[in-house]
Amino acid sequence: MSQTLRLPDGALAQAAPAPGSPASGALTGGPLPLLRRAGRALRPWLLPWAVPLLLLLLWWVAARQGWIAPQVLPSPEDVGTTLVELVRSGEMADNLWISAQRVLFGFGVGASAGLLLGVGMGLSPRFKDYVYPLFKAFSQVPVLGWLPLLMLLVGIDGALKIILISKAALVPVALNTAKGIENVPNRYVEVARVFGFTRWQLLSRVVFPAAAAPIWNGIRYGLTHAWLALVVVELLASSEGLGFMIVYGRQLFQLDVVMAAVIVVGAVGFALDKLLALVEVRLLRWRRVGF
Amino acid sequence: MSEPVSIAASPAAAPGRKPSFSLPAALRGWVLPLLLLLLWWLAVSLGWSKSPLLVPVSQVWHTAVEQTVSGELWRALRSSLWRDLLGFAIGASAGLIFGTVLGLSRLFESLLGPSFHTLKQISLFAWIPLLSVWFGLGDAAKVAFLSLAAFFPVVLNTFEGIRSVAPELIEVGRVFEFSRWQMLRRVVLPSALPSVFAGIHLGLIYAWLATLGAEYLLVSGQGIGNTLIDGREHFKMDLVLFGVIVVGLVGFALNWLASQLEHRLLAWRGRSVAQYE
Numbered sequence: 001m002s003q004t005l006r007l008p009d010g011a012l013a014q015a016a017p018a019p020g021s022p023a024s025g026a027l028t029g030g031p032l033p034l035l036r037r038a039g040r041a042l043r044p045w046l047l048p049w050a051v052p053l054l055l056l057l058l059w060w061v062a063a064r065q066g067w068i069a070p071q072v073l074p075s076p077e078d079v080g081t082t083l084v085e086l087v088r089s090g091e092m093a094d095n096l097w098i099s100a101q102r103v104l105f106g107f108g109v110g111a112s113a114g115l116l117l118g119v120g121m122g123l124s125p126r127f128k129d130y131v132y133p134l135f136k137a138f139s140q141v142p143v144l145g146w147l148p149l150l151m152l153l154v155g156i157d158g159a160l161k162i163i164l165i166s167k168a169a170l171v172p173v174a175l176n177t178a179k180g181i182e183n184v185p186n187r188y189v190e191v192a193r194v195f196g197f198t199r200w201q202l203l204s205r206v207v208f209p210a211a212a213a214p215i216w217n218g219i220r221y222g223l224t225h226a227w228l229a230l231v232v233v234e235l236l237a238s239s240e241g242l243g244f245m246i247v248y249g250r251q252l253f254q255l256d257v258v259m260a261a262v263i264v265v266g267a268v269g270f271a272l273d274k275l276l277a278l279v280e281v282r283l284l285r286w287r288r289v290g291f
Numbered sequence: 292m293s294e295p296v297s298i299a300a301s302p303a304a305a306p307g308r309k310p311s312f313s314l315p316a317a318l319r320g321w322v323l324p325l326l327l328l329l330l331w332w333l334a335v336s337l338g339w340s341k342s343p344l345l346v347p348v349s350q351v352w353h354t355a356v357e358q359t360v361s362g363e364l365w366r367a368l369r370s371s372l373w374r375d376l377l378g379f380a381i382g383a384s385a386g387l388i389f390g391t392v393l394g395l396s397r398l399f400e401s402l403l404g405p406s407f408h409t410l411k412q413i414s415l416f417a418w419i420p421l422l423s424v425w426f427g428l429g430d431a432a433k434v435a436f437l438s439l440a441a442f443f444p445v446v447l448n449t450f451e452g453i454r455s456v457a458p459e460l461i462e463v464g465r466v467f468e469f470s471r472w473q474m475l476r477r478v479v480l481p482s483a484l485p486s487v488f489a490g491i492h493l494g495l496i497y498a499w500l501a502t503l504g505a506e507y508l509l510v511s512g513q514g515i516g517n518t519l520i521d522g523r524e525h526f527k528m529d530l531v532l533f534g535v536i537v538v539g540l541v542g543f544a545l546n547w548l549a550s551q552l553e554h555r556l557l558a559w560r561g562r563s564v565a566q567y568e
Contacts, residue, residue, distance in 0.1 A: 043401070044401055047398075047401040047402050048401060048402070048404065048405035048406065050402060051402055051403055051406050052406050071424075072424055072425065073425075126313075126319070129316050129319035129320060130319045130320065130322055130323060131323065132320065133320030133321070133323075133324070134320070134323045134324050134327075137324070137539065140539040140540075140542050140543045140546075141535055141538055141539035141542065142499070142500045142503060142538070142542065143500075144500060144503040144504050144507065144516075145503060145519070145534075145535050145538040145539065145542075146535065147507070148519040148520060148522060148523040148531050148534070148535075149523075149528075149531050149532065149535055151523055152344055152523055152526065152528055152531060153344065227414060228414050228415060228416070230414075231414040231415075231416050231417050232414075232416045232504060235416055235417075235419065235420075235508060236507055236508065243417075246417055246420050247420065249420070250420035250423065250424070253424075255421070255424060258420050258421060258424075259421070261417075262413060262417045262418075262421065265413060265414050265417045266409070266410075266412045266413035266414070266417075267412075269412040269413065269414055270409070270412040273412065
């Protein structure tokens with residue numbers, strides 16, 4: 001508990017690259033024994049595993065000893081073998097592919113519409129005056145609120161999923177794009193005027209680069225929301241896809257199938273987020289070199 | 292409110308433009324909704340579609356009045372909101388504690404942080420089938436799910452708020468020889484507060500979203516979500532439309548309440564921070 005509140009030191013240590021810490025140790029005192037030094041270097045990689053491993057062990061023992069009925073909590077081995085089986089038989093890949101298609105398509109539609117809307121609202125205050133209140137009201141009702149209405153209107157086929165997923169992606173993309181463009185500092189625009197930029201130059205050289213970070217943020221949120229929406233829609237109205245696997249397993253009380261599917265859902269969400277973070281580093285790299 | 296960037300109209304071009312007809316800004320927002328309403332009304336009265344789903348505006352109004360007067364709406368709203376707030380309270384307080392500990396202690400962060408970030412990735416609604424096995428289909432499962440929905444954003448934002456306390460502030464605290472408790476109360480928490488509030492705000496919105504989801508997926512009992520499901524099953528478009536409006540209004544009200552509270556409680560910070568530009 002001694003490290004409570006020692007924020008700045010910790011923050012500095014965190015900011016410095018890991019190999020730097022042994023060197024500082026060598027500076028302040030005698031050389032650390034090799035073992036302790038190795039232990040310290042490995043600590044950040046070992047500690048995170050302690051809790052999950054403990055839980056896993058507890059789970060395993062509980063299942064082994066029959067403390068909990070397998071219908072309520074299947075043993076970790078069961079979940080593991082089910083996962084492997086589902087992957088081997090191709091069932092997982094099929095469902096994953098269907099879900100992925102839905103998300104990508106819905107996200108593509110929603111994010112492009114959101115970008116257009118956001119750029120429109122960001123650039124033209126007049127357009128914003130007309131559109132924003134309706135947009136706000138529309139986004140106030142969550143995806144789940146629209147679901148019953150759309151089910152009545154378009155049935156439970158593909159269109160329903162695409163519409164709801166694109167709605168989920170559209171709102172954050174549009175909002176962040178509009179805000180990002182509005183928040184471009186006035187002085188940048190003034191500098192551009194001094195240079196006599198045309199409107200197109202102003203947009204492509206000043207406004208969009210300056211708003212790139214918030215826009216990208218919106219896209220990231222959009223994808224996360226799209227993935228969330230996909231799972232809900234598939235849970236509620238679908239006969240294939242990852243969400244359906246979860247419902248199906250639940251109905252048959254095959255919790256191992258449920259858990260396997262949940263693990264895949266989590267893994268895909270994680271992968272999507274990481275992927276976008278990587279792209280962000282790429283896309284916005286110039287910002288670091290810029291000044 | 293910062294001045295909007297005038298990208299559209301450069302000052303040089305402005306005087307040359309003819310004064311065309313334009314609505315006052317306050318009225319512009321009404322144009323599109325009224326147009327939509329008009330379109331709807333026209334579609335019904337001119338009989339463009341024979342579908343029973345195309346209900347007249349008046350019928351939605353009728354349903355709204357009926358639901359309100361008969362008390363149906365209040366019963367549904369009461370159970371939904373009660374669950375929402377209970378789940379939110381549990382989830383947000385747990386999230387505050389967990390987020391604070393995670394933010395203050397490096398040890399806890401390395402022990403629990405990665406597990407938390409991994410669990411966070413699981414799409415929220417994927418928890419429902421598991422929770423329904425563990426807690427049944429009743430209120431317990433719903434409340435557990437709602438707390439989970441509020442928990443994640445509160446933890447994340449509390450954690451980030453505490454981590455981004457400026458080192459200079461802590462140094463000043465050291466100079467004053469603050470005790471650990473004083474440091475926490477006078478330095479760390481106040482400067483983390485905006486981020487904490489952002490988390491609570493998000494948590495409130497997520498919890499409302501989750502309330503609906505829980506009522507759809509764990510169909511038992513009362514609630515506004517059940518009203519919507521009922522309407523859909525019986526092909527009552529008027530009821531569904533009314534439900535959608537109520538859901539939107541409640542979301543709006545919760546949002547407004549949270550911003551008001553935030554505004555009040557953060558008033559001491561003054562406006563200088565927001566206007567550094």
